[in-house]
Amino acid sequence: MYACICHGVQDHEVHDCIRAGAHTEEAIGDACDAGTGCGNCHERLADMIESYFANESVPAA
Numbered sequence: 313m314y315a316c317i318c319h320g321v322q323d324h325e326v327h328d329c330i331r332a333g334a335h336t337e338e339a340i341g342d343a344c345d346a347g348t349g350c351g352n353c354h355e356r357l358a359d360m361i362e363s364y365f366a367n368e369s370v371p372a373a
């Protein structure tokens with residue numbers, strides 16, 4: 313699935329960027345161009361960052 317249609321960036325690529333240290337929408341844009349076009353995907357990118365940290369910081373219950 314594409315996370316960013318404008319740049320054809322797939323969600324797993326965005327996840328790789330987040331895991332590599334891109335923890336803001338701007339950093340993701342710098343890392344893989346996602347979010348640097350029309351901006352429609354910003355909410356999706358923010359959700360991906362949020363769920364990354366949710367999964368990181370909350371111990372599996």
Ligand code: FES
Nearest residue numbers: 316318349350351
């Ligand atoms: S869909 Fe990501 S910038 Fe347009």
